Amino acid sequence: xxxxxxxxxxxxxxxxxxxxxxxxxxxxxxxxxxxxxxxxxxxxxxxxxxxxxxxxxxxxxxxxxxxxxxxxxxxxxxxxxxxxxxxxxxxxxxxxxxxxxxxxxxxxxxxxxx
Amino acid sequence: xxxxxxxxxxxxxxxxxxxxxxxxxxxxxxxxxxxxxxxxxxxxxxxxxxxxxxxxxxxxxxxxxxxxxxxxxxxxxxxxxxxxxxxxxxxxxxxxxxxxxxxxxxxxxxxx
Numbered sequence: 001x002x003x004x005x006x007x008x009x010x011x012x013x014x015x016x017x018x019x020x021x022x023x024x025x026x027x028x029x030x031x032x033x034x035x036x037x038x039x040x041x042x043x044x045x046x047x048x049x050x051x052x053x054x055x056x057x058x059x060x061x062x063x064x065x066x067x068x069x070x071x072x073x074x075x076x077x078x079x080x081x082x083x084x085x086x087x088x089x090x091x092x093x094x095x096x097x098x099x100x101x102x103x104x105x106x107x108x109x110x111x112x113x114x
Numbered sequence: 115x116x117x118x119x120x121x122x123x124x125x126x127x128x129x130x131x132x133x134x135x136x137x138x139x140x141x142x143x144x145x146x147x148x149x150x151x152x153x154x155x156x157x158x159x160x161x162x163x164x165x166x167x168x169x170x171x172x173x174x175x176x177x178x179x180x181x182x183x184x185x186x187x188x189x190x191x192x193x194x195x196x197x198x199x200x201x202x203x204x205x206x207x208x209x210x211x212x213x214x215x216x217x218x219x220x221x222x223x224x225x226x
Contacts, residue, residue, distance in 0.1 A: 004157075033212050040122065042203050042216030043158065055212045090157050094212055100146055100165055103212055104159035 002027070004093050004106035012112045018079040021109045025072050025093030031055075032074040033103060034066055035087040049074055050097055078111075086113045122201060124221040133191040137204035137217045142185060144206035148214065149178060149189045155202045161189070161202075191222075199224045 005024045013019055025032050030049040035043035047067035048056035068074045072093075078085055088110050092103035127133045139147070145166040150158035162173045164180050164187075171178050177190040187204050201221050205214040 026136045027190075033128055033214075035214075042219050043214075045213045047214070050212075054211045082157065092212075097211060100163065101212075102160045102163050103214065104150055104160055105150075107155070107157040 004091055004104055006089075006106040006109050008090050008109055009107070010110045010112075012114060013081050014114050015081055015083060017081050018077065019081060019111060021076040021078075021089050021091075021092030021111070023074045023076070023093075023106060025074070025091075026104055029095050029104075030072050031094045031096055032068055032072065033094075034074070034076045035090040035092065035105075036060070037090055037108070039087075043090055046076070054065045055097065064103035081113050083113050086111060120222045122219045124175060125224045127194050128226055129194060129196060129226050131194055132193045133189075133198070133203050134190045134222045134223060135191075135202050135221075135222065137187040137189075139185050139187060139204065139206045139213070139217065141206060142182070144208050144215075145194055146207040147178070147180060147187055148205045148207075149187075150178075150203045150205060150216075151198075151200045152203060152219075158203060194222075194224050196224045196226065198222060 033048040034046040037043040045058040047066045052068045070077045088108040090108045092105045094101045094103045148163045149161040152158045164171045175192045179188045201219045203219045204217045
């Protein structure tokens, strides 16, 4: 079975531009979460979506937004890109909101801002 | 690919030895913990999880120990192999939802 898939794998943008990152969860998984991982650090939680509704939001500015589609895939949008947005953006999926269900991660999108 | 483990604490072990990776978590209300392995250029890979009502859980070659009194988590890897070389993260969750808070990470290097 396919794992979590993310596209694109790499992306280069300039300051002020916007970007859309895409994620397809594992088949049967209804919850998708987004994380930002800066080099040398652990992932930081950005958003969680379940059944197309936002269920959690981390400490990120309003320039970051996301949505989930009826097929449970998701997009992360970042506007007005800053140099500090350069990071690995990870998507994780799980079956639902039950308390002991592990999240499974994709290999991420490496975003570089010039 | 780029190294995930820049400036991270490093644990070096000989192939075949046992490895113990430690993690101090921050929130006494955390109810669920996960260990992830991250290889260079890859996303975090699920290793093992444990609920807060447990002290120990075993998987294949791995054991997780939870000490809630001192808010400490450890991952033990038996008979460490070169393929175990990676950055290891512990993650905690508080309450409902799926928000995970990750620790700093430890770089494990297996020497032949």
